[in-house]
Amino acid sequence: KKEFAVIGLGRFGGSICRELSKEGMEVLAIDLDEDKVNEYKEIAAHAVIADSTDENVLKELGVRNIDHVIVAIGDNIQASILTALMLKELGIKTITVKAQNDYHEKVLNKIGADHVVHPERDMGKRIAHNIISNNILDYIELSDDHSVVEVKAGSKMGGKTLVDLDIRAHYGCNVVAIKRDRDVIVSPLATEEIEQSDVLIVIGADKDISRFEKNLV
Amino acid sequence: KKEFAVIGLGRFGGSICRELSKEGMEVLAIDLDEDKVNEYKEIAAHAVIADSTDENVLKELGVRNIDHVIVAIGDNIQASILTALMLKELGIKTITVKAQNDYHEKVLNKIGADHVVHPERDMGKRIAHNIISNNILDYIELSDDHSVVEVKAGSKMGGKTLVDLDIRAHYGCNVVAIKRDRDVIVSPLATEEIEQSDVLIVIGADKDISRFEKNLV
Numbered sequence A, B: 001k002k003e004f005a006v007i008g009l010g011r012f013g014g015s016i017c018r019e020l021s022k023e024g025m026e027v028l029a030i031d032l033d034e035d036k037v038n039e040y041k042e043i044a045a046h047a048v049i050a051d052s053t054d055e056n057v058l059k060e061l062g063v064r065n066i067d068h069v070i071v072a073i074g075d076n077i078q079a080s081i082l083t084a085l086m087l088k089e090l091g092i093k094t095i096t097v098k099a100q101n102d103y104h105e106k107v108l109n110k111i112g113a114d115h116v117v118h119p120e121r122d123m124g125k126r127i128a129h130n131i132i133s134n135n136i137l138d139y140i141e142l143s144d145d146h147s148v149v150e151v152k153a154g155s156k157m158g159g160k161t162l163v164d165l166d167i168r169a170h171y172g173c174n175v176v177a178i179k180r181d182r183d184v185i186v187s188p189l190a191t192e193e194i195e196q197s198d199v200l201i202v203i204g205a206d207k208d209i210s211r212f213e214k215n216l217v
């Protein structure tokens, strides 16, 4: 059974800790801050007050037996880098580390971090795209120029079927699912009639999505 | 032409500022910290050192003419709430506010914030799901029990066509796109042969995705 450790119980680390625990995973939660550790005593399998830059502490905690450690220390870049370095030297198979900026990421890559994440930066991009395009409720990059977007159907599309609108032929986009009230219709049929309050999940090249959205939404 | 303002140039606010500017939007960047403001002088249309909790400053900055203001102040919950309140009282049409925790969100909703976002918390959930399921590279919630996931194809699926695998019939999931090297094949044909290094974009009910992933990945 896979074991995890989360070092740093801020908003990001704390959320990972909660979500892994909610999915039944065994999590060791570690932080310098006593209040934060107490908050996680009821959530994680184990919650310990410790300084992750102390190698002896990491060894004592049996961190060596853990399959995947997440380092979610924020402002203290030094502590984040030192912790990541020691974890790899202790032989931890996989570490995911939160990076503060590009310089931080470069160093983490050089010292062997398996995954480097930029939660605020990436959510900022996503929200920027949602903001630019009012009708786009969510936007996820598939590649540099393709995305998955959630679009409110609106009055132009309400009452029409997918084959009427022929979105794929006209815009090269694919409506892969429709969210209607609390349901999700995956791979809707061509005969599906769109309702004004529907949310369409659309995949396509960014410029095609943009064109689709300008004309039909 | 739509105008935006971003208050708070941390990792999240800074990223929104960059992304909006990159998309050609006019952005007013505001922060208390001189170094941060200087960093954004070359990025945003305007970058100003100011305390957003000072109503006179907000008025002077002409913030009243701005369509959408993003409040990305982090640790100082008081400043975030006060800023949001004043922006709504000044008649700003839409404000998006970053929340530190659920209590912060409750207050923001009561004072009229149009959108409240939890970037670290939501990315934490996403990454937790990626971690639990090694083969899932990315995971986005469509609803409580439906998701869009990116799955590495692997050797079990390599060399088979979509119709061979008949994923929809067996698992109720839909392969809506295939990422191959730098390309994205949207709505792949049933005759498409999967390559081992492909990344499949799959939509379906969570339990079906889970079953698909256990059997075929």
Ligand SMILES: Nc1ncnc2c1ncn2[C@@H]1O[C@H](COP(=O)(O)OP(=O)(O)OP(=O)(O)O)[C@@H](O)[C@H]1O
Residues within 6 Å of the ligand: A007, A008, A009, A010, A011, A012, A013, A014, A030, A031, A032, A033, A036, A050, A051, A052, A053, A072, A073, A074, A075, A076, A079, B120
């Ligand atoms: N050496 C360390 N050992 C253990 N925990 C640490 C160490 N250094 C920092 N932390 C903890 O890491 C947590 C996250 O750090 P911090 O709050 O600086 O980052 P953040 O990026 O603002 O967090 P988030 O954005 O996830 O809320 C804090 O709770 C802090 O106590």
Ligand SMILES: Nc1ncnc2c1ncn2[C@@H]1O[C@H](COP(=O)(O)OP(=O)(O)OP(=O)(O)O)[C@@H](O)[C@H]1O
Residues within 6 Å of the ligand: A120, B007, B008, B009, B010, B011, B012, B013, B014, B030, B031, B032, B033, B036, B050, B051, B052, B053, B072, B073, B074, B075, B076, B079
């Ligand atoms: N009253 C204020 N007026 C203008 N800027 C402010 C004010 N209060 C805080 N800020 C700025 O907001 C920015 C973000 O705040 P902070 O770093 O506390 O949040 P954070 O949540 O850790 O940020 P992020 O996670 O986005 O990196 C900082 O650059 C800070 O200078």
